[in-house]
Amino acid sequence: MSVKFKGTPTSLSGKQINVGEDAPEVILVGKDxxxxxxxxxxxxxxxxxxxxxxxxxxxxxxxxxxxxxAASLPNASVFVVSVDLPFAQGRFCSAEGIENLVVASDFRNKSFGQNYGVLLAGSPLEGVLTRAVFVVDPSGKIVYKEICEEITQEPDYNKPLEVIK
Known part of the structure; x- marks a missing residue:
């Protein structure tokens, strides 16, 4: 699969997972x-x-x-995953008042990027994660997936919430 960074196609590495498949459990690093x-x-x-x-x-x-x-979703955990260092994630959350979601870093071995197929390859951003949203149901199945075609554009915020409600 490929995405675009400022209009230029770039590829993704890792295993692509799709709606209906099991969501791999991955261990990441929290801000603490x-x-x-x-x-x-x-x-x-x-x-x-x-x-x-x-x-x-x-x-x-x-x-x-x-x-x-996330504040209005008692039946869901909300995560933000990036390859930023946990210290930078913590500073961001403190400065922005982010309290309703869990930040998690994939900086150590990029296992999330590889297991979810969202690790950028062959671009100026090689080695970071692309912009995406996944929803996993209580039994561990992917019920929603959006990989943004253009990395610099925001995802759909309503569709993931509609899947849960």
Whole structure:
């Protein structure tokens, strides 16, 4: 699969997963350096909000919007996943008042990027994650997937929530 960065096609590496398939459970690193597990069966919905870097305007906006929407979802856990260092994620959350979602970093081995097929390859952003949103149902199945065609554009915020409600 390919996406575009400022109009230029770039490829993704890793295993593409699709709606109806099991969501791989991946261990990431939280802003406090503790393990954060995403994917797999958790007994509630998971919205996995994937961004290239919290240090960009579009990624910050995407994270703020999902943080706002997460406050009204008692039956879901909401995550933001990037390859930013956990310390930078923590600073971002503190500065932005992000309290309703869990930040998780894929910086160590890029296992999320590889297992979900969202690791950028062959572009100026090679090695970071592309912009995407996954919804995992309580039994661990992917019930929604959006990989943004253009990395610099925001995802649909309503469709993932509609899947849960």
């Amino acid at each position: 350096l503790n393990e954060v597990k995403v994917g797999g069966a958790k007994g509630k919905y998971q919205i996995i909000n994937v961004v290239p870097s919290l240090d960009t305007g579009v990624c910050a906006t995407q994270t703020r919007k999902f943080n706002e929407k």
